[in-house]
Structures are given as C-alpha cells and as structure tokens.
Amino acid sequence: MSSKSLKSEYQKWLWMLATADLIVVAFFLLPGVGVGGDISKLANWRLLTTVLVPIAVLLLVNVLPHKAKCMLVYWKPYGWMPGSEVFSKFAPDDVRVDMKALAKNVGQLPETPREQNARWYQLYKLVENRTEVAEAHRSFLMYRDMAALSLAFALLTPAGLYLIGAARGAPWLAAAVFASQFVLTALSARWSGVRFVCNVVALHSAKKITGAGPARQPRRATAQQN
Secondary structure, eight states: OOOHHHHHHHHHHHHHHHHHHHHHHHIIIIITTTTOOHHHHHHHHHHIIIOOOOOHHHHHTEEEEEEEHHHHTOOTTTOOGGGGIIIIIGGOOOTOOOOOHHHHOSOOOSHHHHHHHHHHHHHHHTTTTTTHHHHHHHHHHHHHHHHHHHHHHHHHHHHHHHHTOOTTTTHHHHHHHHHHHHHHHHHHOOOHHHOOOOOOOHHHHHSSOOOOOTTHHHHHHHHHHH
C-alpha cells in the first residue's frame, strides 16, 4: 500500500487534532473567546474548522520533507530513518526476531546506517501489504505528521498570542501545552516507527520470502566498489 493511500486513511485524525488545538487556543488562551458566544459565532467557528483547518493542515504537514520529519521524531541528524539501525539495534532487541535465521533468509546484514535502511527498504517492499506491516506503517506516518503539526503550533501559537497582546502568561502556557503535545506525538511516532521496521524483519526472520535471498547483496556491494 502506498504512502499516499495510507495518508488518506488517517487524514481525518490530523484535522481533528488541529481542530482541538484551535479550540484550546480560542477558549482557553485568548481572553473573552468562548464566553457569551452567540449562534453566529459558533457557525463561523464551524466554518473555520471544516473548511480552513484541512487546508492549513495540508500546508503545515507537507511543507517539511520526509527526512526532516524523521529528524523531529527521532531527534537524530537530517537523513536518519527508522531503518537506519534496524539490524544493529532494533531487531536484536525484538524477541520475535531470530537474527541467525534472518541472516540465513536474507543474506549478510549491513552495518552502516545508510546500507541498513536501503536493505530494510528492499525487504519492506516484499511484505508491504501484510496487515501487521501496513497498520504499523500507518501509525508511524500518522504520529509523525501529528508531531510536525504539534511543533508548528508550539512555535506559532505563542508568537501569535504575544503579537496580539494576549493576557500575560498566555504565550508561555501555550508553549507548554503544545510542546508537551509535540513530545507525546514524537515519542508515539518513534515507537511506532520501531515497531514498523521490526515487523518487516520479523516476517523475514520467521520465513524465507521469495525475492529476499542473500545472493543479491555481494554483487551489489562489488558493483558499488567498482
């Protein structure tokens, strides 16, 4: 299943999170908002959340490249991906993965982060439609985008509150609320990503899958050296 189709499945959760964040801003951080509101104001609010929120979410989430989002989630240098330590760190710690059986089924396991991620991606493409892999992938993408959205709120909301002259302490409260949300969603994305990459290698550890044989690796390495 493609990343695009997976995103369409969780898009509504991003909209709901953004709507909830706007409610926090409007009713708890901005003075006077939400007190004594009439029907017309509620109608305007509904228009804001149903029309503008999806557009804003798409712009905020898609402005960052995939590598930058992973950097925010894992707090690693730009370009680091969940599969970068799959064979050296994550898989050995997963009780479902027999490393000897994995090496037997897929060939020599690479050691550098870039090679680990590249080899893992090859293995992933062979099992991408398996239920446990697709569900873990969707969770990772969803929490990763939520983390990016939360960081945008953590940075923009306090600045906006300060510029419009909100009550004293409101910008700091907003920063604390949305920074906490960012940490929670980033950690959720982090562990979902680990589960995602480990689900792939667990399948290859349990059974030799057609196309994952070890014969291809040495030839590729030799070609790269030449």
